Amino acid sequence: MAKKLPEVDVVIVGMGWTGGILSKELSESGLKVVALERGAPRSAEEDFSVPHIRDELQFGIRHGLMQDLRRDTLTVRNNPSQNALPMRQLGSFLLGEGLGGAGVHWNGHTWRWTDMEFKIRSMYEERYGKKFIPDDMTIQDWGITYAELEPYYDKFEKIAGISGQAGNLNGQIVEGGNPFEAPRKSPYPLPPLERSLANDLFAGATKSMGLHPFPMPVANASRPYTNPDGAKLGQCQYCGFCERFGCEANAKGSPLITVIPFAMKQPTFELRTLSVVSKVHMDKQKKVATGVTYTNLQTGEEFFQPAKIVILAAYGLNNTHLMLTSGIGKPYDPVTQKGVIGKNYAYQTGVGATLFFNDKIFNPFMSTGGLTTLVDDYNGNWNFDRSGPNFVGGTTLNGGMYGGRPIDFHPVPPGTPKWGKAWKEAMAKWYSRSMTINSAGSVMANRYNYLDLDPTYKNALGMPLLRMTFDYKPNEHRLSEFTAQKINEIAKSLNPDFLSPAKAKTAPWSVVPYQTTHNTGGTIMGTNPTNSAVNKYCQSWDAHNLFIMGASLFSHNAAYNPTGPVGALAYMTVDVIKNRYIKNPGSLV
Amino acid sequence: MDDTNQDLKNSSRRQLLKGALVGGAVMGAPGVSSAQSLLVQKNGDASAPIAAYVFLTPIEASFVEAFVDHMVPADQFTPKGTDLGINIFIDRALAGSWGKGDRMYMQGPWSVGLPTQGYQSPLLPSQVYRAGIAATNQHCESLYGKTFDLLDTSKKEEVLKSLDSGKMVFEGGLSSKFFFDIAYKSVVEGLYADPIYGGNSNKAAWKMIGFPGVIETNARNIVEYKNNFYPGKVLGIADVS
Numbered sequence: 001m002a003k004k005l006p007e008v009d010v011v012i013v014g015m016g017w018t019g020g021i022l023s024k025e026l027s028e029s030g031l032k033v034v035a036l037e038r039g040a041p042r043s044a045e046e047d048f049s050v051p052h053i054r055d056e057l058q059f060g061i062r063h064g065l066m067q068d069l070r071r072d073t074l075t076v077r078n079n080p081s082q083n084a085l086p087m088r089q090l091g092s093f094l095l096g097e098g099l100g101g102a103g104v105h106w107n108g109h110t111w112r113w114t115d116m117e118f119k120i121r122s123m124y125e126e127r128y129g130k131k132f133i134p135d136d137m138t139i140q141d142w143g144i145t146y147a148e149l150e151p152y153y154d155k156f157e158k159i160a161g162i163s164g165q166a167g168n169l170n171g172q173i174v175e176g177g178n179p180f181e182a183p184r185k186s187p188y189p190l191p192p193l194e195r196s197l198a199n200d201l202f203a204g205a206t207k208s209m210g211l212h213p214f215p216m217p218v219a220n221a222s223r224p225y226t227n228p229d230g231a232k233l234g235q236c237q238y239c240g241f242c243e244r245f246g247c248e249a250n251a252k253g254s255p256l257i258t259v260i261p262f263a264m265k266q267p268t269f270e271l272r273t274l275s276v277v278s279k280v281h282m283d284k285q286k287k288v289a290t291g292v293t294y295t296n297l298q299t300g301e302e303f304f305q306p307a308k309i310v311i312l313a314a315y316g317l318n319n320t321h322l323m324l325t326s327g328i329g330k331p332y333d334p335v336t337q338k339g340v341i342g343k344n345y346a347y348q349t350g351v352g353a354t355l356f357f358n359d360k361i362f363n364p365f366m367s368t369g370g371l372t373t374l375v376d377d378y379n380g381n382w383n384f385d386r387s388g389p390n391f392v393g394g395t396t397l398n399g400g401m402y403g404g405r406p407i408d409f410h411p412v413p414p415g416t417p418k419w420g421k422a423w424k425e426a427m428a429k430w431y432s433r434s435m436t437i438n439s440a441g442s443v444m445a446n447r448y449n450y451l452d453l454d455p456t457y458k459n460a461l462g463m464p465l466l467r468m469t470f471d472y473k474p475n476e477h478r479l480s481e482f483t484a485q486k487i488n489e490i491a492k493s494l495n496p497d498f499l500s501p502a503k504a505k506t507a508p509w510s511v512v513p514y515q516t517t518h519n520t521g522g523t524i525m526g527t528n529p530t531n532s533a534v535n536k537y538c539q540s541w542d543a544h545n546l547f548i549m550g551a552s553l554f555s556h557n558a559a560y561n562p563t564g565p566v567g568a569l570a571y572m573t574v575d576v577i578k579n580r581y582i583k584n585p586g587s588l589v
Numbered sequence: 590m591d592d593t594n595q596d597l598k599n600s601s602r603r604q605l606l607k608g609a610l611v612g613g614a615v616m617g618a619p620g621v622s623s624a625q626s627l628l629v630q631k632n633g634d635a636s637a638p639i640a641a642y643v644f645l646t647p648i649e650a651s652f653v654e655a656f657v658d659h660m661v662p663a664d665q666f667t668p669k670g671t672d673l674g675i676n677i678f679i680d681r682a683l684a685g686s687w688g689k690g691d692r693m694y695m696q697g698p699w700s701v702g703l704p705t706q707g708y709q710s711p712l713l714p715s716q717v718y719r720a721g722i723a724a725t726n727q728h729c730e731s732l733y734g735k736t737f738d739l740l741d742t743s744k745k746e747e748v749l750k751s752l753d754s755g756k757m758v759f760e761g762g763l764s765s766k767f768f769f770d771i772a773y774k775s776v777v778e779g780l781y782a783d784p785i786y787g788g789n790s791n792k793a794a795w796k797m798i799g800f801p802g803v804i805e806t807n808a809r810n811i812v813e814y815k816n817n818f819y820p821g822k823v824l825g826i827a828d829v830s
Contacts, residue, residue: 054803238807431798
């Protein structure tokens with residue numbers, strides 16, 4: 001029997017970016033807030049200290065900062081006819097765990113998603129006609145607009161310390177930035193990072209092809225920086241240990257060094273780590289959430305934490321899991337297409353090329369999580385005609401490196417043996433003399449890509465595992481073919497001595513190789529309770545005091561990384577709760 | 590220069606031990622020379638602690654030594670795999686948390702699954718390694734009358750290619766490709782992981798490719814050394830601890 005604790009104003013599940021933002025802002029407004037984090041506490045000073053953190057094997061390869069699958073994982077399959085089996089090792093995506101969540105080991109890429117995503121169905125139908133969207137592609141408008149989110153994007157960019165070059169300031173196109181971004185009211189808080197040789201080559205090649213290269217907007221501080229809350233960020237040192245690692249220079253915008261310490265100072269805030277939430281409870285009338293049950297992993301005891309407001313701020317997949325295990329909202333059924341929880345799970349797609357130059361030195365280890373130069377001409381550019389290549393969505397293309405850590409990165413030209421003297425000779429020669437061109441592509445929602453509960457496998461708390469049914473569809477295969485062709489055109493224009501060309505991905509999605517940790521959907525935002533789990537204010541249609549954060553809100557996945565809108569939606573939710581909901585609890589739409 | 594001299598010294602010492610071991614095996618006298626006592630001198634320092642195998646049995650150790658020396662032969666860049674300690678790296682990895690399936694979901698029911706569903710073996714990585722070595726040696730015995738470590742270079746090459754392609758069929762059903770992928774990964778890790786894990790002795794693999802190691806503050810270097818080799822000192826975790 002769970003021990004009942006005294007009621008608080010707000011209980012928050014998960015303590016990454018969104019949990020940190022909500023904890024800080026709501027506790028500062030005087031609300032009594034309890035945050036529950038399933039993982040361990042950690043601090044940048046201790047856990048990310050040098051040389052300890054510069055251990056590729058422990059953190060890069062063995063995933064030292066990521067989710068421990070012994071306690072919880074999910075099952076995977078490509079379509080409903082297959083038998084889903086557990087993801088027994090991390091691979092395709094790397095889920096976070098512990099204080100700060102994946103916000104401590106992200107690369108920091110931060111984008112503003114635009115109306116091209118939020119009004120996706122209406123804009124594509126208007127331009128290309130209804131028939132352009134395949135029957136099984138379940139994309140829909142989100143019910144929110146870029147204009148509504150703009151101030152919150154701005155807020156998040158300033159809190160996380162984004163380095164970048166504005167491309168569209170109040171409607172004025174700015175040279176050197178992304179001309180396809182939506183108008184922004186203010187520039188990025190920090191100038192772009194230094195450019196590497198790989199960045200320069202990519203920029204030169206794409207510019208001469210008539211494309212529009214610009215530096216990746218990224219939460220790696222290009223200068224020492226104090227954010228509006230007073231958090232101090234150090235200057236990025238281009239150490240190459242960024243994604244999968246914590247930053248010892250405090251140069252990576254992370255909840256652990258920004259919002260969380262500010263929440264911790266509030267007497268109205270309490271953090272409980274090693275606390276795994278297993279259920280959100282509803283009242284008898286099934287109108288409001290009453291609190292959550294969690295297990296204290298230090299003792300094994302179960303507690304019931306009552307709260308006036310419940311906020312799910314775990315990773316998107318875990319938010320969806322918790323909604324399903326709690327029985328809140330109708331689970332999605334791909335046959336009848338009724339129900340909403342688990343609907344529109346999406347991922348991303350990407351291909352890449354490696355270029356080898358006899359006469360160039362790239363120093364791949366001098367890098368950051370976001371030292372790339374990109375073009376958005378085939379994505380953010382609405383004038384790019386999709387009817388020829390025939391796909392909905394788009395792709396960004398980038399040149400540069402994220403870090404030259406040698407277990408992971410030791411490129412050799414095609415045809416090199418996998419071992420022996422020739423292998424060693426090739427690694428010795430090409431490690432410094434190669435660069436990569438990569439892409440990040442959208443994945444549209446599809447009727448048969450969804451999340452539900454697995455009928456067989458259970459986690460350590462005895463709950464059914466989440467089951468993921470996902471595969472790329474012909475729309476994504478066509479996008480991938482287009483992307484590979486464009487990358488290879490750029491690569492060939494640079495005349496490398498050897499080229500490992502980009503190859504279109506048309507094989508089924510596999511859980512094995514790392515691809516991207518951008519999993520979206522499951523508790524999507526929408527215009528009414530029959531097509532979505534939450535309204536435009538991230539408020540559950542089923543319980544007005546239940547709010548959901550994170551990329552599980554996304555109704556499809558864009559080519560852009562998700563953290564920009566994740567952060568913006570969190571700040572918008574803060575605003576709505578503080579200024580509207582508290583005064584008049586009830587549905588906000 | 591010092592490093593090179595030490596490497597030579599180590600390798601001749603190892604030749605001696607290896608000779609004794611092989612002799613013992615040929616004589617068929619079990620227990621005469623246990624590979625558990627096979628000494629691998631670390632750091633080239635006669636007074637340094639001596640590493641020995643924790644997980645690998647004598648036969649397995651011979652396999653792993655032959656495997657890493659074939660994959661990573663001595664050349665102008667580095668000494669051979671055993672002289673880099675890759676065998677020691679692998680032994681520790683197998684004996685340690687990785688070999689025991691650390692952080693892996695290992696609950697049944699079990700099913701072969703599709704390649705897209707990844708690792709579905711009820712065996713832990715160290716058990717796959719053990720079974721794979723035994724099955725490869727069995728295959729070599731039946732084909733050539735010798736275990737893998739005693740084959741000549743060209744036959745070793747054939748065996749490894751047949752594992753890598755998955756063409757070799759193991760009795761009992763274990764996938765040879767599944768075993769090989771794990772074993773191959775362990776060699777790459779032993780080559781390039783920080784020397785604190787037992788491989789990459791003297792940071793030789795990092796020196797080979799020009800990776801400067803763990804302490805890098807490159808905010809200036811990225812400008813100063815654009816399109817030029819960076820001459821910084823190669824540092825491992827132990828150098829700055």
